[in-house]
Amino acid sequence: MAGIIDLILSIIFYPPIYQLVLVGLTGSLVVVIFIIWFERKATARVQRRLGPYHIAPRLAGLPQLVADLIRYAFQEVIIPRTADRELFVLAPIVATVLSILPIAVVPLTSNPAYWPIPMDYSILVALALTTVSPIFLIVAGWASNNKFSIIGGVREAFVITAYEMIAIMSILSASAAVLTFNLVEIVEAQRIWYILLNPIAFLAAFLSVLMATSGFPFEIPESENEVVAGPFTEYSGLLYGLNMGAAYMKRFAFSILMVLVFLGGWSPYTPGEGILSGYLIPSLIVVAKAAILMMIFSLTRSIYGRFRLDQALEGAWRLVFPMAVLGFGLALLEAYLGVM
Amino acid sequence: MSVWVYGEQKSELGLEGTITRKIEEDLYEVFIGPQHPGSGHMRIIIRIDGDIIVEADPDMGYVHRTMEKLAEGREWIKNVPLFERMAIQDACNVTVSYIIALERILDIEPPPRAKYLRTLLCEINRIAAHLYGFGIFGVFIGHSTMYMWSFADREVMVELAERLTGARLTHSYPIPGGARKDIPQDFPQAARKAVRYFRRRLEEYRKIFLDNPVTRKRLEGVGIIPKKIAAELGVVGPVARASGIKYDARLAEPYDAYDEVEFEVPVFEEGDALARAWVKFEEIKQSLRIIEQAVDWLERHPREAPIHDRFWAKSPPLWKKVFEAEGRVKLLPLMANMKLPPGRAMARSETARGEIIYYVESDGKSTPYRVRIVSPSARNAIVFKYIAPGYKVMDLPTIYGSIDYFPPEADR
Numbered sequence: 001m002a003g004i005i006d007l008i009l010s011i012i013f014y015p016p017i018y019q020l021v022l023v024g025l026t027g028s029l030v031v032v033i034f035i036i037w038f039e040r041k042a043t044a045r046v047q048r049r050l051g052p053y054h055i056a057p058r059l060a061g062l063p064q065l066v067a068d069l070i071r072y073a074f075q076e077v078i079i080p081r082t083a084d085r086e087l088f089v090l091a092p093i094v095a096t097v098l099s100i101l102p103i104a105v106v107p108l109t110s111n112p113a114y115w116p117i118p119m120d121y122s123i124l125v126a127l128a129l130t131t132v133s134p135i136f137l138i139v140a141g142w143a144s145n146n147k148f149s150i151i152g153g154v155r156e157a158f159v160i161t162a163y164e165m166i167a168i169m170s171i172l173s174a175s176a177a178v179l180t181f182n183l184v185e186i187v188e189a190q191r192i193w194y195i196l197l198n199p200i201a202f203l204a205a206f207l208s209v210l211m212a213t214s215g216f217p218f219e220i221p222e223s224e225n226e227v228v229a230g231p232f233t234e235y236s237g238l239l240y241g242l243n244m245g246a247a248y249m250k251r252f253a254f255s256i257l258m259v260l261v262f263l264g265g266w267s268p269y270t271p272g273e274g275i276l277s278g279y280l281i282p283s284l285i286v287v288a289k290a291a292i293l294m295m296i297f298s299l300t301r302s303i304y305g306r307f308r309l310d311q312a313l314e315g316a317w318r319l320v321f322p323m324a325v326l327g328f329g330l331a332l333l334e335a336y337l338g339v340m
Numbered sequence: 341m342s343v344w345v346y347g348e349q350k351s352e353l354g355l356e357g358t359i360t361r362k363i364e365e366d367l368y369e370v371f372i373g374p375q376h377p378g379s380g381h382m383r384i385i386i387r388i389d390g391d392i393i394v395e396a397d398p399d400m401g402y403v404h405r406t407m408e409k410l411a412e413g414r415e416w417i418k419n420v421p422l423f424e425r426m427a428i429q430d431a432c433n434v435t436v437s438y439i440i441a442l443e444r445i446l447d448i449e450p451p452p453r454a455k456y457l458r459t460l461l462c463e464i465n466r467i468a469a470h471l472y473g474f475g476i477f478g479v480f481i482g483h484s485t486m487y488m489w490s491f492a493d494r495e496v497m498v499e500l501a502e503r504l505t506g507a508r509l510t511h512s513y514p515i516p517g518g519a520r521k522d523i524p525q526d527f528p529q530a531a532r533k534a535v536r537y538f539r540r541r542l543e544e545y546r547k548i549f550l551d552n553p554v555t556r557k558r559l560e561g562v563g564i565i566p567k568k569i570a571a572e573l574g575v576v577g578p579v580a581r582a583s584g585i586k587y588d589a590r591l592a593e594p595y596d597a598y599d600e601v602e603f604e605v606p607v608f609e610e611g612d613a614l615a616r617a618w619v620k621f622e623e624i625k626q627s628l629r630i631i632e633q634a635v636d637w638l639e640r641h642p643r644e645a646p647i648h649d650r651f652w653a654k655s656p657p658l659w660k661k662v663f664e665a666e667g668r669v670k671l672l673p674l675m676a677n678m679k680l681p682p683g684r685a686m687a688r689s690e691t692a693r694g695e696i697i698y699y700v701e702s703d704g705k706s707t708p709y710r711v712r713i714v715s716p717s718a719r720n721a722i723v724f725k726y727i728a729p730g731y732k733v734m735d736l737p738t739i740y741g742s743i744d745y746f747p748p749e750a751d752r
Contacts, residue, residue, distance in 0.1 A: 043484065043485075046485055047484065047485050047488035047489060047492075048488065048489070048492055049488060049492075147368065147370050148370070151368075151370070151733070216482070217554050219482060220734075223482065223734065224377045224378065224482075225377060225378030225479075225480050225481075225482070225737035226372070226378055226733050226734055226736060226737060228376060228377060228378075301484070302484070302485050303485070303548070303552070304482075304483070304552065304554045304555075305478070305481040305482040305483035305486075305552070305554050305555050305558060306481065306482035306554070306558075307554060307557065307558065308557075308558060308732060308734040308735065309391060309732065309734055310391070310732060311557055311558070
């Protein structure tokens with residue numbers, strides 16, 4: 001009996017399966033449901049409304065998004081005759097899967113038994129994987145064969161070129177400070193959280209993640225009042241739901257990466273031996289920190305409108321990019337002085 | 341035909357620069373509307389080169405209801421509920437000048453109490469309409485908080501109007517020679533409370549919207565209408581006043597109690613979207629001042645029937661009893677199929693979106709011979725065609741929201 005349980009546990013906690021399916025797919029779904037609920041509730045509070053309420057008033061409308069998802073799941077998926085059928089269907093699915101892929105390669109514990117891949121170049125691999133999924137949003141816009149979708153896709157392309165460099169520079173500044181590409185070593189090196197040592201890089205990373213996931217001052221590709229829903233204009237039903245969810249899943253993946261790099265990962269806890277203390281608890285700490293970070297991301301919605309495309313790009317290249325370079329320079333200085 | 345030069349728009353904004361020309365093949369033609377979240381009941385056909393609008397063609401008329409023709413088949417007084425449908429949150433402002441035109445044909449002047457009552461409702465309506473405009477403007481540039489706030493706060497003004505008239509939106513309040521209802525006893529307190537509330541809220545609006553760095557960046561220098569061009573295009577209302585033209589029908593030709601109350605007409609010189617937002621913001625403040633003054637006046641002066649003696653003297657005793665009991669002027673039966681003497685009159689009033697003009701012609705029957713309406717949104721729609729080219733696609737909602745274009749009013 002104990003053998004069977006051990007077998008099941010070892011299958012569940014086989015790192016690639018655990019991180020991709022449990023943390024990546026299920027965990028991100030749960031976090032996203034909670035975050036969207038939180039975002040709507042926080043915005044509603046600022047705007048003097050109730051927000052989601054009528055589905056389970058005792059839970060303050062928490063399962064609202066579950067209800068929405070069920071509705072999306074049973075809605076008819078309409079594929080326009082003029083659309084490129086295969087790409088139209090594939091693009092949102094691939095984008096969603098790819099957007100959680102970075103979670104499968106980051107360490108959620110310092111215990112080598114529970115690393116999904118060898119960790120020597122893990123920060124590079126994770127960053128590289130974050131850059132894959134946006135392409136499929138452009139593909140979705142192109143395959144829709146709709147003017148609004150194409151304009152939205154082109155805007156997405158502009159925004160990608162603006163934020164990717166910043167995200168990579170600012171997150172890699174940690175590896176410059178610690179002189180390693182190993183995420184575990186970066187986490188372990190943070191006696192003081194890296195956000196305190198290099199707030200400039202954190203701010204740049206924060207802004208780039210907002211841009212990457214259409215967070216509010218940068219909600220440009222889907223800007224409703226010019227391009228309807230941007231690349232997703234022609235989508236309906238589950239495919240639309242996937243498209244919308246993909247942005248939040250991507251934000252979750254970025255948040256986990258940022259937690260590992262800037263916020264000390266599993267920091268107050270020291271992972272030990274065994275599944276419970278070596279894997280489950282540290283990974284939950286990381287996910288909880290990522291959720292808190294996402295809550296902060298979602299507060300911008302009620303404060304800001306959206307920038308114009310050229311203003312966002314100008315801000316990214318003229319302000320945030322130098323900030324990321326400065327953060328990188330600060331990291332090099334810290335490495336030279338041996339702060340970390 | 342001059343070639344349009346991008347970026348030269350601000351200095352060279354002349355009407356000859358934007359003559360409609362043959363569509364070049366590499367331009368992208370996008371139909372914004374009528375089924376579009378950012379269009380309202382209209383269509384704007386834009387041709388874009390990259391991200392820059394080269395041509396914009398406002399295609400109006402989707403909610404045209406032949407109001408002028410319908411008016412010819414209805415009795416004089418029954419046209420009021422019809423014209424209110426142009427801008428329901430601005431009901432008193434858009435109909436008061438029709439009533440004034442009728443009064444001019446009848447050659448009567450309403451009693452001062454009725455004038456103050458109308459002015460009061462006009463200003464309540466103006467605030468409600470400006471808040472509506474602010475809400476739409478907010479959601480156009482992605483600021484959902486402004487949208488929710490102003491739509492929620494508009495409710496305060498709508499309820500104030502309900503206390504005064506009995507109806508939330510289409511009040512049908514002014515009638516030839518007077519107004520339909522006197523203020524209820526507790527109205528002054530409620531009005532002063534609302535004014536205090538709004539003074540506080542406006543400060544918060546300024547902080548979250550007008551002084552928000554993101555909003556400022558979006559609005560500053562967008563959709564600039566220089567003073568000369570504004571005069572040539574013939575724009576009215578806040579759009580003209582934001583371009584430095586001090587024109588307001590309330591000043592040009594004071595009607596009702598506007599020559600007795602104190603108020604300022606805010607004028608800004610910049611002529612961009614931000615200036616237009618500020619004009620509306622400052623106008624709300626001035627409207628609050630007028631509401632206070634009107635309420636004070638109404639409280640100080642004795643209650644009397646707010647209708648001209650010519651009608652009131654002829655009314656049956658029951659009507660007078662109803663007025664004494666409820667403060668309500670029951671619509672006189674003689675007014676329903678009243679015949680106006682032959683004649684013609686023109687009147688104008690300042691609605692929230694600008695000056696509205698009525699030309700009314702009577703041939704002695706119980707229905708109008710002709711009613712011509714020139715509504716402010718119809719005059720402001722020209723901004724799309726001549727001002728939008730040269731700006732980015734994302735500036736189109738900014739321009740749209742800032743001129744507060746309202747299709748039902750423009751299409752009539």
